[in-house]
Amino acid sequence: MPSIALYYPWMHFQDDNWLKLALLTWDRIVRMRPEMVEDRDRDLVRQLRTETDFIVEAAPSPTVLRTVTETFSEIIDADPHRIVERYGLRHSFREEFHPSPHDLRQSTDWLGYEPPVPQGTWDMVRSSYMLRMHTGASGSKMGTGLSEKLVGMGLAEPSGGPWVGMHPKLGSIYLAVLTDVMARGEMLSPTTDDLRMHKAVGALSQLTNLLFEDHARVPAIEHAESAYMHVALRTVIEPDKLAEVPVAKLIRFREAHRDELAAFHEHVAGLTADLQAIAEVENLEVASAHLKSLYESQTRPQLNELRKALRAQGIESSAGTLVQKVNLNAAAGTLLGSVAAAGGQLAVAGAAVAVTLVPYIASRVEARRQQVGDSPVAYLLAADRELSGRTLLGALQRRTGR
Structure with a gap:
């Protein structure tokens, strides 16, 4: 498995405890955040940026943007009326899209999702929260050609500077496809701290279904290998204990045990066949149970044997x-x-x-x-x-x- 992750869909990490776990899981983590975007990083992220090489800032390449643009344009042009009817901003969002902002934050339904600041904008006319996409400038997530096409069709609208506002579900699907293409081209593993996000792995190949099917097949686990490593780490470090560990200690631990982490990556790679099967499961609880069972049968015995040998x-x-x-x-x-x-x-x-x-x-x-x-x-x-x-x-x- 690739040892470098690609964070998506947002420009800023949303969960500090998740980021601590990622620090113990990956060699590095890449995120797409243009330099001109306001820095809203929290103290933990700033400390990691200053003291380590863990967080890497990278923009989608022209090849990645071109691939995503061509795929979206082909599907849109094949049935423009259908996609405008479903995601057009000149029409009111459907009646069920009127929950309170609090409900939007708690929702797992992407038809009513509120993206985090600064990637969201509240439209008082439609009583709906739109996703803002950074486009056109250096390091942006969407090329000018596609953004102009979407604006011209009423699928997006200018939202100040290099931003356009989009229906949140359309925007989330776009970001999933962008991540999928970039991860394939750059040998990265998609990972997210937002469980409401459309899964990126395989998003390009199933784009039509994601756009037009309300119940498109989406596996519960984004990346089975990294999910397995998280299960293993959470078994030996309880989540509430990890929250208490100072980031400086995590940084020292990470530097001292790079070789052991590489060996553990190899161990997980040896479970590929089982993990690929688990990756097909759509129910999150069932997938989690499979991961825990695999840990108990394949990894825990080796850990117990190591303890026994040391004694x-x-x-x-x-x-x-x-x-x-x-x-x-x-x-x-x-x-x-x-x-x-x-x-x-x-x-x-x-x-x-x-x-x-x-x-x-x-x-x-x-x-x-x-x-x-x-x-x-x-x-x-x-x-x-x-x-x-x-x-x-x-x-x-x-x-x-x-």
């Missing part, structure tokens, strides 16, 4: 604390083993014990490092121990019932 090494690391469990049988033949066999009179051995103990512990640390390095799920173990908030003291208290 067998006689030395563990938990929440940044080194826990030394010296196995005297394993130490037999060393000065440490001899002292232990003689009754544990460490003071008699003095500095000699320390000289022997240090290499013994070091050998165990090296064995642990090798064990972790060979495991494809070491990344999850690291996340569990460094980001979950579970400390060694807490674990001991849970075991003793205190």
Whole structure:
């Protein structure tokens, strides 16, 4: 799977906790935001932009825009009356499109969706919220030719500067197709923090159905591989715990465990056949259940085996604390083993014990490092121990019932 994501449909991230999870999932994440657009990023996004290379700003290429324009134009020209009747702005939006702004924000129905600022505009005449599309200028999401065509047909209208307003469902479909084409051309994986969005994967090939069928087939999961990684991470890091983790700590964790993340990506890639089948499921609850079952059968056993192997090494690391469990049988033949066999009179051995103990512990640390390095799920173990908030003291208290 590609290790770089393409964020859509908006120019600004909507969910900080989702972005934290994305930081632990992807090498980088690309978003389409023209430089001239007002910067409405929150503090978390600004910190990531300043301190990391995680967020990449990129515009759709002329080839991408041309492909989307040609496809939309072909479908529109084939039956202009039908598409104008369905999405034309000179007609009133359908009667059912009159919920309150609060209801619009909570709705999962794209016929009455309120895009976030600055990509939405409230039309008081129609009592409807329209999607604003940045077009015509450098880095825009829609080419001038298509935007002029839509305006001329009454499918869009000027909305100040390089913006046009569109029916929210038509705009959302356009953004899904744009994302699909750009992701294919640039080897990116579409991802979104807005579950109401039309899914981008495959949107180009099913554009006609998306435009004209009220019940076009849309899989519940956008990208099964990334969804699986999120399930795995949420299993070892509870969502409320992740919200409490400072972003500076996440950045340090990300830099320290790049190799483990790459290995985990390879592990997930090995589940492609199962994940492709899950990606066809249209019910979100059922798809989520399949992902959890796959995790329990394919990934959790390996994580448990890694923990078991580390315990067998006689030395563990938990929440940044080194826990030394010296196995005297394993130490037999060393000065440490001899002292232990003689009754544990460490003071008699003095500095000699320390000289022997240090290499013994070091050998165990090296064995642990090798064990972790060979495991494809070491990344999850690291996340569990460094980001979950579970400390060694807490674990001991849970075991003793205190």
